[in-house]
Amino acid sequence: MTKTTIFTQLERDHDKHRELLNRIEVTTGASEERKQLFENFRTEVTAHAAAEEETLYSTMLAKPELRHDGQHSVAEHHELDELMAEIADMDPSSPQWMQKFKKLKHDYLHHIDEEEQDMFPAAEEGLTEEKEAELAKKFKERKPKEYQRALEGVDMEDNRE
Ligand SMILES: [Fe+2]
């Protein structure tokens, strides 16, 4: 099928994220490139997750049979968010930075693999084609706006205990 759906849009983003993670992993400590690529990754993933929540997950949360899957992914978004904030505060040239980054890479890959293998197929079964097209349109609209918010650092720091 060549039609663009919410799922193909999300998967296209995921492939971009996989590539960025691989590129960051081979950077050297304290290089401008490492800092820049990590910032790109964080901004991109923050925008992706927000637009994903506003479209697919808010729809899943409203459906009792998809709610549990939706809650699971949204909780992971929150954990990943905190992990990215921790890394952003670390010295990129320290060995601990790469250790944390490897944890992020592992956890993020697990998250998107699970979305692609479990969450999206479950959602696809429970949603009409019409709804999927509507979500695709909304995602396309929201993603650049969320990217702008992430660039400006809105919601990137949560100071609550
Ligand atoms: Fe996600």
Ligand SMILES: [Fe+2]
């Ligand atoms: Fe995703």
